[in-house]
Amino acid sequence: MKNPITLEFNFDHKSEIEWTAKIVFKKFLGLDIELKHLDDPTKINIINNSHVIETKNIFFKLSNNCWLDKDILNYINFSDLTIDGIPNVTKKNIKIFFGQPKIKFLEKKTTLDCDIFGMIFFIISGYYEAISLKKDKHDRFAFEFLTKDFQNLLKEPSVDVYVNFLFRLMKKNDPTLNKKNQYYDNFISCDVDNPYGFYIDSFSKTTRKFFGDLLKRKDLVQANLTLANFFMSKFKNYSYDELNTFNFMMDINEFYGNTMTFFFLSDNSKSSMDGFYSIDESRIQKLIKRIVERGHNIGLHGSYLSYNNIEYLINEKNLLCDILEKTNSNQTKIGIRQHYLRWSAKSSPRLIDKAGFDFDSTVGFADHIGFRRGTSHNYSMYDLENRVSLKILEKPLIVMEDSMFGKEYMNISDDNDFKLKLKKMKKSCVEFGGEFNFLWHNSTLKNKYYKDLYKESIRLVSN
Numbered sequence: 001m002k003n004p005i006t007l008e009f010n011f012d013h014k015s016e017i018e019w020t021a022k023i024v025f026k027k028f029l030g031l032d033i034e035l036k037h038l039d040d041p042t043k044i045n046i047i048n049n050s051h052v053i054e055t056k057n058i059f060f061k062l063s064n065n066c067w068l069d070k071d072i073l074n075y076i077n078f079s080d081l082t083i084d085g086i087p088n089v090t091k092k093n094i095k096i097f098f099g100q101p102k103i104k105f106l107e108k109k110t111t112l113d114c115d116i117f118g119m120i121f122f123i124i125s126g127y128y129e130a131i132s133l134k135k136d137k138h139d140r141f142a143f144e145f146l147t148k149d150f151q152n153l154l155k156e157p158s159v160d161v162y163v164n165f166l167f168r169l170m171k172k173n174d175p176t177l178n179k180k181n182q183y184y185d186n187f188i189s190c191d192v193d194n195p196y197g198f199y200i201d202s203f204s205k206t207t208r209k210f211f212g213d214l215l216k217r218k219d220l221v222q223a224n225l226t227l228a229n230f231f232m233s234k235f236k237n238y239s240y241d242e243l244n245t246f247n248f249m250m251d252i253n254e255f256y257g258n259t260m261t262f263f264f265l266s267d268n269s270k271s272s273m274d275g276f277y278s279i280d281e282s283r284i285q286k287l288i289k290r291i292v293e294r295g296h297n298i299g300l301h302g303s304y305l306s307y308n309n310i311e312y313l314i315n316e317k318n319l320l321c322d323i324l325e326k327t328n329s330n331q332t333k334i335g336i337r338q339h340y341l342r343w344s345a346k347s348s349p350r351l352i353d354k355a356g357f358d359f360d361s362t363v364g365f366a367d368h369i370g371f372r373r374g375t376s377h378n379y380s381m382y383d384l385e386n387r388v389s390l391k392i393l394e395k396p397l398i399v400m401e402d403s404m405f406g407k408e409y410m411n412i413s414d415d416n417d418f419k420l421k422l423k424k425m426k427k428s429c430v431e432f433g434g435e436f437n438f439l440w441h442n443s444t445l446k447n448k449y450y451k452d453l454y455k456e457s458i459r460l461v462s463n
Ligand SMILES: [Zn+2]
Pocket: 191, 192, 193, 301, 338, 339, 340, 341
C-alpha cells in the first residue's frame, strides 16, 4: 500500500478545498489523500514521498469573506507558466491566472507561485459564471461574455491540463506514483424539442408549410412530403415526416456500438417555449418504447422554467418515470438536460440534486463548443450558495451541433471546418481519457447534407 498524498491547507477554507481535492486526487487521478490543517492561510502544500510541493492559496483566502463577490476578478492576471522541464507534459506553457508564473525546484521542495487549486475550483465549480451579472436573452451565461483569455482557456480542457501538470510534478518527486487509467468514451444524445412536424394537426398550418417549402425554400420534393405527411399521419404512418429521424440516429450509433440518450420534455404546460408535443400522446409513448427496446436511454429535457424551480423539476421527473414504467424500461439512472441549456451556476446544481436526478448534462455553452467546466470528465457538483458538496454528477456538454451551425452562434457553414473542430475537441477528450459529450437534435437532420455530416461525425467521435 502506498502512503496517501497529504494535502495541508488552512481549514478556514475546508469545504471548497476538500471538494476540489477529492475531484483532483480521488476522482480524476485515483489517488488517496489525507487532509491536514495548516496555520498559514497563504499556502497549500502537497506532500508525497516526503517531498513538498508548496502552492499559493490566493482565491480561497481572498474570497472566503466576500463569497460570490465579483471583486475577485481584480486579482486575475493571465500569464504563461513554463512547464517545459517537467517530464511527460504535452505543453510547454500553461496559462495561469491566480499568482505568478514561477516554479522553483529545490532538493526536497518544489515551490509553485500560483494557486493551482484556486484556478481549478474557479472553473470547475462555475464560480466565474456565478459572479457575472451578464445574461443573454434566455437568461443564460454565454461564451461571448468571457474575456479573450478566458475564452481561450475554455476552448481547451484547462482543468484537465492543470490536473495533469500537478500529477507530473508529483511523479517527478516519486517516479513510482501512478494514476488510475481513464479511457476515452462518448456520450451521444438527442434533445427531443420537435419530434414531428408542428403542422400535422392543422390543415391551414400544413398549407402554410407547403407554400413555404415551395416558394421560400424552393423545394418541391419537401413540399410534396409535407402534404403526404399531413395525410399519412392520420393513418399513423409517420415515415414522411422529415423530423422523424430517430431510427436513422439509432442505426448509425448502433453500428458504432454507442448507446444514445434521448431527452424528452415531459410537461409543456408552464411556458410557450416548451414545444407542442405531450409525453402522453400514444405516438410519443410508442417512440419512447422503441428507443428503450433498442437499448438506448431516456432522460428528462427540463422545461424552460424548470432550471431554477424545484417543484417543476420533481413533477417533470415523476411524469417521465411514469412513462418509463409503462414501457417496462429497466433503466436505473435518470439524467436531465435543460431545454435551451438554461442554467444557474448558483442554484441549478442544488435543485437538480434535490430533485433526485442521477446526473445532469446541461453544462456546455449554447453559443460555442468547448469545455465550460474545464473538463470532459464527469464529476460531482458543488453548491456555491450553501458552500457544500453535492452528490449530483455533471456530464459536461462539449459539442452541440447548433452551437456550430447557428447563425447567431459560431455560424459554421463549411462541413470541413465542422469536422476539423469536432476532431480537435475529440483529441482534447482523448488526451485526458475523458468523455466526448455530443448533442445533435433529431430536428437538425432534415436533409441528406446533415444526414451525411451526422454519419461522419458519429464515426469521428466513436471509439
Ligand atoms: Zn431543447
